[in-house]
Amino acid sequence: MGALQPFRHDADNPLIKTLQSENGDIIISGRVLHEFLEVKTPYTQWFDRMTTYGFEDNMDFVLVSQKCETNNPRNPYTTVSDHHIKLDMAKEIAMIQRSEKGKQARQYFISIEKMWNSPEMIMKRALEIANQKVQQLTTNNLVLIQQVNELQPKASYYDMVLQNKSLLSVSKISKDYGMSARKMNVVLHQLGVQFKQGDLWLLYAKYQDKGYTQTSTHVIDADHSKISTKWTQKGRLFIYELLKREGILPLIERDEAETG
Structure with missing residues (x-):
């Protein structure tokens, strides 16, 4: 229901x-x-x-x-x-x-x-449904824009960083830094990399055509679908360089710095 x-x-x-x-x-x-x-x-x-x-x-x-x-x-x-x-x-x-x-x-x-x-309640429900549709369309359009922009830099994907083609969730990358996925998302937001639309984190426009992420839509049934975004190896390197400038190192480099 x-x-x-x-x-x-x-x-x-x-x-x-x-x-x-x-x-x-x-x-x-x-x-x-x-x-x-x-x-x-x-x-x-x-x-x-x-x-x-x-x-x-x-x-x-x-x-x-x-x-x-x-x-x-x-x-x-x-x-x-x-x-x-x-x-x-x-x-x-x-x-x-x-x-x-x-x-x-x-x-x-x-x-x-x-x-x-009553006419008033029918109108109220119609407006609520319209607002929900607008919200969903806005999210879908933003996701579509990101997906299109993600496809544009394929010609530059054949560098050494992208020899490993596996995709990573933000939770896996965050573990490299001893963070939770939620904390990593907040840090990337604070550094101007991404913003939140509903329950989904999306890259700002200036980063969408860099090949940092890949967004996919999984259809559950006729009325429901699940959208997920994963980071490429190039995106992982981007996060590394970005956080390094902020003085945030992955755990392995912190250990090396301490033992050195």
Whole structure:
């Protein structure tokens, strides 16, 4: 159902906590609904019975797990099963209960549905989706520019530095200096080499055509992909010379300096 964020029908006093998925669905926790309805049957038995009314897994609801605190000092946390259910399913479940609480819940869900489908909320969601698309396009364009620029200097790749064609992650290079990958990325940012776009580090334009990095896109499925950037041996040498001017040597050279 995608990532969730809080959604409130009444921000001051919500009757039942609801969530909004990135797919545009209103989601309710099965356990929250079970508690509100004051059902005496244990949650798992009750929910299994509710699913016999024709609700489909991964369409009307999804199984989720959450950690809860216990009173046992040896085992302070336990994993509890819950379900994220869509608004239509929540309305039907509330009606099935044939109780005053069920009636309240159903009327509340109907009021949420009306608000959710109001012109103002439709416009708000459209703007949010548009902003997400712009952000994604911006990131993709920056990655594409870097990939194009990385391909330009291939004619100069046949120097001695690039005889070793293996690519390195920043975490492997950072180990040469006794740093974490996060610290190395920050240092390179502070030295004006790269900047962060979302979760991805990209080279500034003046370094993109030097053959220092190679960026690739791994397709996970139709809607998801993972972008990664690795350093070439030429890029590794560039980092070495850059850090050396800043007085930062790899561990092996520090050891040699100390023993010398």
